[in-house]
Amino acid sequence: xxxxxxxxxxxxxxxxxxxxxxxxxxxxxxxxxxxxxxxxxxxxxxxxxxxxxxxxxxxxxxxxxxxxxxxxxxxxxxxxxxxxxxxxxxxxxxxxxxxxxxxxxxxxxxxxxxxxxxxxxxxxxxxxxxxxxxxxxxxxxxxxxxxxxxxxxxxxxxxxxxxxxxxxxxxxxxxxxxxxxxxxxxxxxxxxxxxxxxxxxxxxxxxxxxxxxxxxxxxxxxxxxxxxxxxxxxxxxxxxxxxxxxxxxxxxxxxxxxxxxxxxxxxxxxxxxxxxxxxxxxxxxxxxxxxxxxxxxxxxxxxxxxxxxxxxxxxxxxxxxxxxxxx
Amino acid sequence: xxxxxxxxxxxxxxxxxxxxxxxxxxxxxxxxxxxxxxxxxxxxxxxxxxxxxxxxxxxxxxxxxxxxxxxxxxxxxxxxxxxxxxxxxxxxxxxxxxxxxxxxxxxxxxxxxxxxxxxxxxxxxxxxxxxxxxxxxxxxxxxxxxxxxxxxxxxxxxxxxxxxxxxxxxxxxxxxxxxxxxxxxxxxxxxxxxxxxxxxxxxxxxxxxxxxxxxxxxxxxxxxxxxxxxxxxxxxxxxxxxxxxxxxxxxxxxxxxxxxxxxxxxxx
Numbered sequence: 001x002x003x004x005x006x007x008x009x010x011x012x013x014x015x016x017x018x019x020x021x022x023x024x025x026x027x028x029x030x031x032x033x034x035x036x037x038x039x040x041x042x043x044x045x046x047x048x049x050x051x052x053x054x055x056x057x058x059x060x061x062x063x064x065x066x067x068x069x070x071x072x073x074x075x076x077x078x079x080x081x082x083x084x085x086x087x088x089x090x091x092x093x094x095x096x097x098x099x100x101x102x103x104x105x106x107x108x109x110x111x112x113x114x115x116x117x118x119x120x121x122x123x124x125x126x127x128x129x130x131x132x133x134x135x136x137x138x139x140x141x142x143x144x145x146x147x148x149x150x151x152x153x154x155x156x157x158x159x160x161x162x163x164x165x166x167x168x169x170x171x172x173x174x175x176x177x178x179x180x181x182x183x184x185x186x187x188x189x190x191x192x193x194x195x196x197x198x199x200x201x202x203x204x205x206x207x208x209x210x211x212x213x214x215x216x217x218x219x220x221x222x223x224x225x226x227x228x229x230x231x232x233x234x235x236x237x238x239x240x241x242x243x244x245x246x247x248x249x250x251x252x253x254x255x256x257x258x259x260x261x262x263x264x265x266x267x268x269x270x271x272x273x274x275x276x277x278x279x280x281x282x283x284x285x286x287x288x289x290x291x292x293x294x295x296x297x298x299x300x301x302x303x304x305x306x307x308x309x310x311x312x313x314x315x316x317x318x319x320x321x322x323x324x325x326x327x
Numbered sequence: 328x329x330x331x332x333x334x335x336x337x338x339x340x341x342x343x344x345x346x347x348x349x350x351x352x353x354x355x356x357x358x359x360x361x362x363x364x365x366x367x368x369x370x371x372x373x374x375x376x377x378x379x380x381x382x383x384x385x386x387x388x389x390x391x392x393x394x395x396x397x398x399x400x401x402x403x404x405x406x407x408x409x410x411x412x413x414x415x416x417x418x419x420x421x422x423x424x425x426x427x428x429x430x431x432x433x434x435x436x437x438x439x440x441x442x443x444x445x446x447x448x449x450x451x452x453x454x455x456x457x458x459x460x461x462x463x464x465x466x467x468x469x470x471x472x473x474x475x476x477x478x479x480x481x482x483x484x485x486x487x488x489x490x491x492x493x494x495x496x497x498x499x500x501x502x503x504x505x506x507x508x509x510x511x512x513x514x515x516x517x518x519x520x521x522x523x524x525x526x527x528x529x530x531x532x533x534x535x536x537x538x539x540x541x542x543x544x545x546x547x548x549x550x551x552x553x554x555x556x557x558x559x560x561x562x563x564x565x566x567x568x569x570x571x572x573x574x575x576x577x578x579x580x581x582x583x584x585x586x587x588x589x590x591x592x593x594x595x
Contacts, residue, residue, distance in 0.1 A: 014491070075488075078467055102488035106470035109422070109455040113462035116544075118423060118551030121453035135555060141450070142341060145557050153551035189467045193483065193494040202490045250508060256341065257364070257449065257507070265590060276341065286590050287565065294571075303566040304584060312574040320578050324591075 004154040006039035007032060008093035010084070011056055011064075012103050013046045014075070021099030023059040023167035025160060028126060029097070030060035030168060036132055038094070039063060043087060045080055047073035050178070057176035060168050064176065065091075069183040074192050075103055079185055081110045086184065088115060093155050095134060100159035108159045118151035120158040142256045143279035163262050163283075201235045201251055208234025208265045211254055211281070212242060215270015215291065215310050219247035224311070225269055228318045231325060232265065239277050255280035269310045273298030290314065329382035331373045331441045333406065334429050334460065335366040337390050337397035338450045362397045365445025367404070367512040368505050373443045374405030375510065376478055382440075383407045387432050389417050389425060395528050403515035403523035410436075416533035419547030422451070426459035427549060431540035432531060433464060441482075442502040446471060457504040468502040469495050473509055 007029045011022035026042065033040040042056045045067040053064040067083050088096060088111070096111070098104035100122045112119035125137030125146075133150060136158050140147040151157070203209060210229040212222055225236050237254040238247070254261055256276040266284035271277060273289070273296055281287070282301055289302035290310045299305040306313055337360040345357035362370075373384045386401040388394050389412040398409035412432055420428065433439060442464075444457035454470070461468035474485040476494065483496045484503060515523070533542050543549060568584060570577040585591050 075493075077469075081462075102471050105454050106458055106468075106488075109426075109458035110462045110468075112455070113423065113426060113459040116423065118421065119455060119459075120552055121422075121455055140452070140557070144559070146560055147557050148555040150553050150555050151551050152553065189497060190469065191496045193496055195494075196492050197490055204489070286588070294569075299567075299569065301565055303568065303588070304581060305567070305569040306577065306581065307569060307571045308574060308577070313578070316574045316578050317581070320582055321591075324582060 004092045004094040006041060006091070006093045007095045007097070008088070008091065008155070009040070009042045009056075009061070010096070010098040010104065010107070011042050011044040011052070012099055012101060013044065013049060013052060014103075016046060016049065016052070016073070018044075018052050018055060019099060019101060019162075020167070021101060021104075021160070021162040022056065024162070024165040025097050025099060026056065026060040027167040028160075028165040032095075032126065032128070032134075033062075035128065041065065041091070041093065043067070043084060045072045045083065047071075053178045055170075057178070058170045058172055058174050060174075062176050064178045066178055066180050067183050068180060069185070071185055071188075072183065074195065075107075076188070076192070077107060077110065077190055079183075079188075080107055081114065082186060083181070083184060084111055085114045087181065088155060096155040096157045098157075098159045100161045104159045108157065112157050115155070115157075117153040117155060117157055120149045120151070123158045123160045124164045126158075126160075139279070142275050143282060144275055203235055203237055203252060203254065203259050204261055206235045206261065206263050208232035208267075209237045209254070209261055209263045209281075209284075210234055210267045210269065211237035211239065211271060212248075212269050213239035213271030213277075214241055216242065216247075217311075221311075222248060224314050224318075228267065228314055228321075231318060231321045234263075234265070237261065237266075237281075239271050239274075268298050268302070269314055271298055272296040273301070329376060329380045329441060330439045331377060331382065331384045331443060332433055332436065332439050333366070333370050333373045333384060333386045333401070333443050334456070335370065335386050335388045335397060335401060335445075336363045336448050336450075337361065337388065337394040338363045338448055341449045360393060360397060362400055363445055363448045363450075365447060365449070365505070365507065367445075368507055368509050369443040369445045370401055370404055370406065371510045371512040372475065372503075372505050373441070374513075376441070376443075376475070377405070379478060385410065385436065387412065387429060387436075389413075389420070389428055389432075391418075395530075398528050399523050399526065400515070402526050402528075403519040404513065405519075408529070409526070410529045410531060412531050412536075414532040414534075414545075416542065417546045419550060420545065421550035421552045422453050422455040422459055423551060424544060424546055424549035426456045427463055427540070427544045428536070428546075429456070429460050430463035431536045433460075434539040435531070435536060440499045440501075442466075442500075444502065444504045446504050446506050454504070457502060461502040464500075464502070466500045466502055467497055468504070469497065470504045472503045472505045475503075475509070
């Protein structure tokens with residue numbers, strides 16, 4: 001186990017653009033690497049990503065392993081895995097982390113199984129124990145508890161949620177080494193035929209979400225919520241029952257079995273706040289709850305709670321905010 | 328003819344299970360075990376493919392003896408054969424040991440063309456077992472599949488990754504993990520329930536797998552990740568200001584509070 005040293009971050013790119021979670025992981029990685037006096041490296045696969053590799057150094061990497069090849073431009077699971085596994089076996093980092101994006105959560109387990117090592121999913125924290133060992137922190141059971149997990153094999157691996165770690169300020173003068181690696185390609189088994197942007201809302205990226213629950217009387221009443229969302233350029237969300245009833249699409253569902261969201265502002269209208277719903281939105285910066293029932297659990301995690309009828313409160317709030325904004 | 332394997336897990340009904348927020352413990356007796364909801368989508372997808380191409384669907388679950396009921400349940404929903412991997416030696420497995428054990432069972436099973444998994448389980452919520460299983464079996468996988476476009480000699484599927492839809496083609500054998508968007512699982516017919524009640528569920532132990540596996544990789548022994556502790560997070564540091572009264576009167580106060588708290592500034 002002593003042969004394994006340093007921390008390695010997988011840098012995801014899509015369409016040539018580095019996913020910001022990579023910078024966040026470098027931010028946290030830098031902090032740990034400095035405390036344990038070890039190297040922070042990063043691995044980047046893509047096509048003509050030289051500038052991207054430099055960015056990773058600006059954000060904290062000491063060394064970037066770059067795999068540059070047209071065949072790696074888009075996510076190619078098996079070739080990504082093959083080259084990363086080969087690198088990890090050679091460099092032997094003590095720790096290897098990926099962002100808990102869809103790509104990271106598809107690729108990470110492949111690498112972990114290929115190395116027969118432990119992988120902890122969707123972490124929101126990393127702690128150091130007394131001996132300088134890492135402890136992964138992840139929510140469990142719909143976010144009701146936090147589990148602290150240690151790994152007995154090396155490299156210890158995890159996927160880490162987007163928007164929980166802090167990236168460092170970009171330092172354009174930071175020095176580091178870019179190591180261009182020989183790309184090994186196998187015959188393609190999985191062929192990407194096309195990639196297109198998904199239509200409709202991407203609620204996980206929204207800054208403002210106005211959500212409706214059982215307090216809504218008719219499906220058309222989502223229009224009232226849309227009116228409030230429009231003031232902020234936000235999107236509408238929903239609790240699970242209304243999605244199950246077909247009132248609104250699943251892409252709007254917030255909660256444990258739907259989407260986990262982390263907006264700046266979350267306005268819950270007529271949502272009582274089941275643990276499953278709270279699990280999906282408790283990470284919002286500011287939570288506003290509008291509910292007629294003062295004992296609704298949603299009020300316990302709200303910054304601003306409004307006890308009242310959403311059919312009176314929401315239009316009035318929309319009105320006043322519009323006027324305030326146009327001033 | 329296609330041979331499809333669907334790994335499933337019995338989980339507590341997460342919408343009903345009682346949770347003690349003081350101690351951080353789950354009262355598993357408070358809700359009956361059911362098939363992981365995402366696995367129902369996987370099973371439905373598998374059965375639909377079988378109906379088109381002909382073939383078999385085999386479900387495999389690793390779990391305690393009571394998980395037999397969930398395996399039986401899959402037979403009433405279109406599976407042809409159900410296998411329960413049940414042994415104390417399997418207990419305490421993390422995703423690596425679980426995927427290894429499932430891979431061993433699938434090897435013992437022999438030929439297969441397609442493995443369909445749910446995107447994740449509602450209790451573990453890792454989504455790791457599917458891709459890890461594919462790696463142990465050395466076959467490709469596509470995760471987060473929301474639609475199956477073409478089935479036959481080649482497989483084309485749509486996978487959703489955040490804002491992007493990828494159309495991916497693969498040859499078989501292949502493993503896919505499916506999202507809830509892929510279908511609406513059918514309800515079992517009464518006659519099928521009756522038939523399933525009488526069907527035999529095969530039970531395989533660690534011994535039964537020893538010809539295809541290193542038994543030291545099973546269960547707690549084969550699990551590199553260990554739970555060190557569990558804590559119940561303290562109540563979030565929220566402002567918790569409550570407003571009551573007539574809307575006209577309180578809205579002004581709320582907007583003032585928003586402005587004071589910097590809520591509106593941070594958005595614009």
